[in-house]
Amino acid sequence: xxxxxxxxxxxxxxxxxxxxxxxxxxxxxxxxxxxxxxxxxxxxxxxxxxxxxxxxxxxxxxxxxxxxxxxxxxxxxxxxxxxxxxxxxxxxxxxxxxxxxxxxxxxxxxxxxxxxxxxxxxxxxxxxxxxxxxxxxxxxxxxxxxxxxxxxxxxxxxxxxxxxxxxxxxxxxxxxxxxxxxxxxxxxxxxxxxxxxxxxxxxxxxxxxxxxxxxxxxxxxxxxxxxxxxxxxxxxxxxxxxxxxxxxxxxxxxxxxxxxxxxxxxxxxxxxxxxxxxxxxxxxxxxxxxxxxxxxxxxxxxxxxxxxxxxxxxxxxxxxxxxxxxxxxxxxxxxxxxxxxxxxxxxxxxxxxxxxxxxxxxxxxxxxxxxxxxxxxxxxxxxxxxxxxxxxxxxxxxxxxxxxxxxxxxxxxxxxxxxxxxxxxxxxxxxxxxxxxxxxxxxxxxxxxxxxxxxxxxxxxxxxxxxxxxxxxxx
Numbered sequence: 001x002x003x004x005x006x007x008x009x010x011x012x013x014x015x016x017x018x019x020x021x022x023x024x025x026x027x028x029x030x031x032x033x034x035x036x037x038x039x040x041x042x043x044x045x046x047x048x049x050x051x052x053x054x055x056x057x058x059x060x061x062x063x064x065x066x067x068x069x070x071x072x073x074x075x076x077x078x079x080x081x082x083x084x085x086x087x088x089x090x091x092x093x094x095x096x097x098x099x100x101x102x103x104x105x106x107x108x109x110x111x112x113x114x115x116x117x118x119x120x121x122x123x124x125x126x127x128x129x130x131x132x133x134x135x136x137x138x139x140x141x142x143x144x145x146x147x148x149x150x151x152x153x154x155x156x157x158x159x160x161x162x163x164x165x166x167x168x169x170x171x172x173x174x175x176x177x178x179x180x181x182x183x184x185x186x187x188x189x190x191x192x193x194x195x196x197x198x199x200x201x202x203x204x205x206x207x208x209x210x211x212x213x214x215x216x217x218x219x220x221x222x223x224x225x226x227x228x229x230x231x232x233x234x235x236x237x238x239x240x241x242x243x244x245x246x247x248x249x250x251x252x253x254x255x256x257x258x259x260x261x262x263x264x265x266x267x268x269x270x271x272x273x274x275x276x277x278x279x280x281x282x283x284x285x286x287x288x289x290x291x292x293x294x295x296x297x298x299x300x301x302x303x304x305x306x307x308x309x310x311x312x313x314x315x316x317x318x319x320x321x322x323x324x325x326x327x328x329x330x331x332x333x334x335x336x337x338x339x340x341x342x343x344x345x346x347x348x349x350x351x352x353x354x355x356x357x358x359x360x361x362x363x364x365x366x367x368x369x370x371x372x373x374x375x376x377x378x379x380x381x382x383x384x385x386x387x388x389x390x391x392x393x394x395x396x397x398x399x400x401x402x403x404x405x406x407x408x409x410x411x412x413x414x415x416x417x418x419x420x421x422x423x424x425x426x427x428x429x430x431x432x433x434x435x436x437x438x439x440x441x442x443x444x445x446x447x448x449x450x451x452x453x454x455x456x457x458x459x460x461x462x463x464x465x466x467x468x469x470x471x472x473x474x475x
Contacts, residue, residue: 248347251349337376
C-alpha cells in the first residue's frame with residue numbers, strides 16, 4: 001500500500017488538503033452556514049470502519065468561521081485508487097488515491113448500513129474515541145437490492161436500500177442524543193404504527209463530542225406528502241383531502257398520547273409545568289418579537305407590520321393569561337404538512353429532529369403538544385397563501401383553511417383529551433394554541449427573511465390575522 005493508503009487505514013487523514021476539504025463542504029446542500037465566511041476546514045478525527053479498499057472512515061470535520069467560531073460536520077470518507085476512475089463527490093486526490101464522500105458510493109453506503117445491522121464498535125485507541133453500531137432487535141440483513149439517494153435533502157443525507165430500508169446520516173453534529181433517535185426509538189418500542197420503524201443507529205463517543213451520527217429505518221413508499229396533497233386540494237378542489245386531514249389529526253393525537261404514555265421513563269414522562277414555565281415561554285417569545293421587529297428591513301413585503309411590533313407584544317401578553325397550560329411532553333418539534341406522508345391507506349409521520357434553527361437542548365425540551373398542533377395549522381396557512389400568490393385554484397383560500405383547521409382539530413382532540421395533556425377548558429385551550437401560532441409565525445418571519453425573501457408575505461399575513469382576530473374579539 002502507498003503511504004497515503006497506509007496512513008488512511010490507521011485513521012490518519014491529515015494529508016487531506018484543508019482548502020479542498022473546505023471547498024467541498026461549502027458546496028454541499030447540507031452545509032448550513034452559507035452566509036458565513038469560512039476560513040478553513042480540517043479532519044478532527046477519523047475512525048476507520050473498513051480498512052480494505054475501498055476504505056471507509058467516519059470523519060468528523062471542523063469548519064471554521066470568522067471570528068473564531070466553528071461547526072462540526074460528519075463526512076464519511078471513502079478512499080479508492082485513482083485507477084478505479086472514481087469521480088463522484090470527490091474531496092481530493094493524493095499520491096494515486098481518491099478521497100470522496102462515501103455516501104455517494106453504493107458499496108460503502110451498504111457497508112455502513114450492514115455495520116448497523118450487525119452491531120459492534122470501531123475504536124481509535126490513540127484518540128480515545130469509538131463509533132458504536134446499534135441494531136434495534138435482531139439483525140435483519142435487509143441491506144440488499146438497488147442503492148439510491150433519497151431526494152434532495154437540505155440538511156442531511158439519506159440512502160435507500162432495495163426500497164426496504166433507509167439510512168439517514170446527520171451532517172452537522174451537536175453534542176448529545178439527537179431527538180429524532182430518541183423519539184423514533186420510543187415510538188417504535190411502544191408500538192406506534194404511523195412512523196417508519198427504527199431498525200438501528202450509529203453514534204460517536206470521544207474527545208471531540210458524544211453525538212448521534214445516523215439512523216436506519218424502514219423505508220415507507222408513499223404517494224405524496226401532505227403539502228403536495230394540500231396544494232392539489234386547493235388548486236383542483238379535491239374534497240377527499242379533508243377526510244384525510246381528519247385522519248391526520250387522529251394520528252397526531254395518537255402520537256402525542258403515546259409520547260405521554262410512559263411515566264416510568266424520565267426522558268418521556270409527562271410533567272406538570274411549574275408556575276414559571278409559561279412566564280419563561282412568554283418572555284422568550286417577547287424577546288424574539290422585540291429582536292425581529294427592531295431589525296426589520298425596509299421592504300414592501302414587511303411594511304404592513306413594520307410599525308406593529310408593540311401591538312404584537314401586547315397581543316402576546318393578552319394570550320399569556322392561559323391559566324393551567326396542561327402538561328408538557330416530548331413532541332415532534334417541527335410539525336407541518338411536509339412531515340406527513342400519505343401512503344395510500346394512512347399517514348406516516350417523518351423527521352423528528354425538530355426545528356433546525358434551534359439548539360439540540362431546545363429541541364429535546366418537553367413542551368406543550370399544542371406546539372405541534374400550531375405548527376400544522378400554520379402549514380395550512382402556508383398552503384392557502386402559496387396558492388393565492390400563484391393566482392391559481394377554484395377553492396377560496398380562507399374557506400379552505402377554515403375547513404382544514406376544523407377537520408384536523410376534530411380528529412386530534414379525542415385522543416389528546418383522553419391522554420389528559422391539554423389545558424382544561426376551551427378558553428385556555430384556544431389562548432395557548434394562539435400563543436404557539438404567534439410563536440411559530442414570528443419564527444417563520446425570521447426564517448423567511450433569512451432564507452426565502454419571496455415568501456415573507458406568508459408569515460406577515462399570519463401575524464396580521466392573529467392581530468385582527470384579537471381586535472374583532474375585543475369588547
